[in-house]
Each structure stands twice: as C-alpha cells, then as structure tokens.
Amino acid sequence: MEKYVITMLGEKDHGKSTLIGSMLIAMDATTGDRIREAKRYSKNNRFEPAYILDSFYEEREKEMTIDTTRAEFAYNKSIYELIDVPGHLELIKNMMSGASNAEIAILMVSLKKGEGFRPQTKRHLFLSSMLGVKSLIVAVNKIDLVNYSEDEFSKMKENVGEYLKKIGFNRPVEYIPVSAYNRDNLISHSNKTKWYKGITLLEAIEHSARRMRKDSSRNRGLRAIIQDSMIDGKAATIFAYISSGTIKTNDSVHIEPFKTQVKIKELYVKGKRVKIAKEGSNISIRCNLNSNLIQRGGIIYANSQKSAYSRSFNAKIFFIHGLLDRRSEIIMNLNNKKVEAIISDINGFTNPSNGNFKAFKNVKIVPNIVVDVKMSLKSPYPIERFSEYESLGRFTLYSKDKFVGIGIVK
C-alpha cells in the first residue's frame, strides 16, 4: 500500500475545497460527525462539502480557504492524500506551502460565466513545476452551469493546453469535465455528459499514481543531507537524510563543503543496524570523527562522485514580496542551510499570467513574476541542478528575515 500526495491548484471559488469534500463523501472517507458538522454550518439550506475542509470560522464566514489542509481516502490498495490550498493571490505563501508536498496536481478551472481561465489559475500552473508537480489533471469544473456543454469543455481544454505548451510544461496532462458539487465524473461517468468518452477523475488519479511509481525507480548518485550530530562516548553519530542514491557500510564518502573524508563504520535506519540504506531513509552514521567538523547542511557524496562546487549559478526565482534589484543581497535556504547570496545579474522575466518571456536586463524584480537571474554566493557551496537533483536544486529566499520567494537552480 503506497501513499500518493495530490495538491489542488486554481483560482478562488473555482471549486477546490468543494471537490475534495465531494471526493471524501463519495469515497466514504469522512465521518458522519464531520458531514453533520459541515451541514450544520452551511448557509441558506445549501450543503457545503467544502466545509469539511474549511474548518476555521473565518473561512466559512468569508467563504474562502485561508490556509492549506489535507485529507485522505483509500482506493484499490493505495492511499491518496488531497491537499487543499487557498486560491487568493495574497495567500500564495499558503498555497506554496501545501502544493510543495505533492507530485500530482489537480487544477480546477471553472466554466461559470465570469470565472474561466484566470491569471491566478495560470500562475498556479506556472509555479507547479517549480514546486515539484510531475503529473497534472485538469478538472474543468461547473460543467452543470453551462448545460453540460461539450463545446465549452473543448474550448477550455484548448485554452489550457495552449498555455501549457507556451510555458514548456512537458508532463502528462488529463482533462475531465466535472461538477465538483454534483459529483459528475468524479468517481463514475455522469449520464449528463454522454459525449465524454474519457476517464473519471478517480481513474485519472490512479493513472497518475501509476506513473509516479515508475518514475521513482531512477538510479542516481548518493546525496545525503546532514541534519545534526550527537556525541556518544568516543564515537560521533551523524544524522542525515538520503535525498537520492544508496549508502552502504564500509563505503568511503566525502562530506562537503567541509572537504572531509569518512569511512562508514556503522549504519542505522530507524534505530536498527543495516548494511545498506536507500533514498528516503533517515540514517545514523557512527564514525570516528570529530563531529565539530560536521555541520548541518553538509552533503554526503560517494567518493566516486565529485561535488558540484559553485560560487555562482543561474536560477529562476518567483518573488512574492517587496522589491529586488541587481546587486540585492538575499538569504537562500538551501538544504536547510542559510547561505548569503547576491543577485549578480538579471537576464529576463516571465509574467506567469500570460506566459511570455522577455529578455530584459534592467528590470526591477517585483512580486508575482518569474525572473531568470544569476546568483552569487558569499562562499562556495555544493550546487545541484533542479532538473537533476530536485530536492537539492531548489531553495527558499529571505530578505530581512521575511520569506520573499522560492527558486530553482537552472
């Protein structure tokens, strides 16, 4: 039994929370008490499945999701965890916090008059690949409000498809006409959309999960990120997380940026001694080493592989707050280590709301655009490309102790 994490994406009021609420009810994955509670607080005698997720008083009063939450259902020997996120632009920090945990995304886009394919919908799509989404399902929602029209569905499918092409989204995409509220095409085919011959949302989720399973079998070099160490008598224990590859007892490894060689004497996973540990494991390494040399943020490499030391690199950043300039100083949180950096060059930017790239040197970095920059570090640090070692090639940005954006190494 495996768990797959799915995030919602899309503009406010396009039906993200409603979809999750409806899925939980349809899959019998919530309790009667929760449904009764949601019913009790629903207004105007119209039951709000979204209230199963939107639990804050403020969320129900304002009829909007303020912060991210999760709920899960089981189906065919897999567990699917759905992450709800807010759609408001001002709450994009909360959206990123939720969506960054998922590899599969469901984009909600509404056919209701006046809603449609909005700039915020596009922004979410653009950000999703930076956040780590690998498979996309587009739920074309509120089909009931356009008389279950095939034409409206096809037009939306074309619109979204064009945009995805423009921004170079090359992952699998599935389009499904749904009514999240009436549960059309969620877990069974709706008899109101007989023209639709494709799969249901539930089937699309299952297909995406199957692809993830294949995807994760890639063989990559060892990268383990050091979290902490503990002195216990004479021996030191290093606590690290294997972000890719495997590590074995008696392996010789080097730890950067400390330029230290270590032989793995004893290796532990979940407190038990093991000979080999794989990707995703939290390991304990016992070795004769002065643990003062080993600090948080260090990276363990196999001796056969060099680390990609770098003082400057190209990156794509999405900025949510304030103003930045060429020469702006900024703090990067890279592998849980804060490093000082400067934006040494600006090469251009993309406005996610239309997807157009503009090569433009003297741009001021304003919120909600994606900027191609060159970053320079105060001291060299191992840098990996996002496309090769995803979790090592992404970072969060801080200015004056405040979270201001995210970035990936190009």
Next chain:
Amino acid sequence: MNEQNLHELEEKSIYIMREARSKFDNLAALWSMGKDSTAMLGIARKAFMGKIPFPVIHIDNGIDFPESYKFRDELAKKWGMKLIVAKSEIREEMSGFSCCGSNKTDALKRIMKEHNFDGLIVSIRRDEHGIRAKERYFSPRDMHFKWDYKNQPEELWNNYSSKEKGASHLRVHPLLDWNEIDIWNFIKKNKIPMNPLYFSKHGYRYRSLGCTHCTVPIKSNAKNIDEIIKELRVTKVEERSGREQDKEKQYVMEKLRSLGYM
C-alpha cells in the same frame, strides 16, 4: 498491515524530530500517556539511537486515571525518560473549555517558562479534528502562547520554521500525517507498551484519553490491538466523540488551540 505506508510515516516523523533537535536549544515533548504521544516517544527512540534526548512533560491536573499514573511511572523508568510533571491548579470548573483552556494551558505556560523551552513536540494528528488539520509541522506560538492561525509561516518541501522574533516557542507536530489506525499498527509492530484503558473491560474501552472528568468510554469488546483495528475499520464515529471539550460550543477547538491548548 500497511507496511510501506507505515514505513514512510515513521521516516517522516524521524526527519521532523531530528530537525527539531537540531533547530532548538531547549526541546521538550508533551506526554499524556495516551496512544499518540506514547507512539511518538517510541519513534523518538528509533530516531536517536534508543534514547529520548529531550525532557518529557506530563501536564498533571491530578484527575487523570490511576491506570495512567501507573503506566507513566513504569514506562518513564523503563525508557529512561527525563520526566517533568507540571502540576496544574484547578481553579476553574473542572470540565470542558475552561478546564483545558485555563487549567491545563496555564500549567504548560508556567513549565515552559521555568525551563526556557523553545521547542515543544505535540502529538496531534490531522485526522483528529478539522482545526488540527490546518496545522503546520513547525508552528510558532507568540509570547502569550497564541496561535496566529490566520497568518501561518511558509513551510515548503521539508524546510521547517526556526524560532523567530516574537515567538515564545514553536510547536513541533511529527504525527500530523498519521491516522488512528496507523498509530495502532505502529504500536503493534513495535510492541510499544500501552495504557490498559484502551482495551475493553466489561464491554467498554477508552478510544481517546483525557482526564477522568471529561472523557467517557465507548461501548466496545476490543480486548487487543487487532480487535481495536478491526473495530476502527468499520466505525463511523469520531475518535474524540468521548471528549467533552471538543463539542460543547461552536468552534471551541479553534478557540482552545488559538489560546495555547494542545
């Protein structure tokens, strides 16, 4: 049993607890002697080479079950815990909102200040309550222990918040992803000692444990973990249905948590 899922849940919890030990100068954990916080301590022993490297706090209002006190003392000794018992004074009425909100939270505030704790591990789970489902893994509390739930910090990928200006401490939630059955599977697989109140006696057992004044048992014949899991697979009743403080007023959990409750 669901081996792969349980394995991944454990790994994530270990990662979170190691982050916590590394980030804070003075980390502690809350222990109610219930199944969740006891499982959490079991995971901590796996994370830290058989030791629990932080003090364990029991907020004691003097009205816990006798079985719980006995269980506490035995396990604390067996696992070599640094146990801190924070006695709470019962000033307000002894049940529901004012009891949890005032008596328990006050005792917690006092002990946190006394020991200068800047990180506190709390074993809440998302599936317990809609409000708990809104939590971050690392969640700051201000100087008055308030949870600013309308403005929570960012939490991307596996980067968690550190202590920031204006925060008295951060709550750390390593079990957020777990559900009730996962907890029982973990307890069974790892032979974690358990509070006897969870197992059926004369047709009743406790599904969720608080103090004697506001916890009621459920009808159940589940005498062992397998039977409990079997029972949970079919039940449609909320886990905390026997806990008075969750339902006495509208949005009471939201109010309790925003004021510093667990």
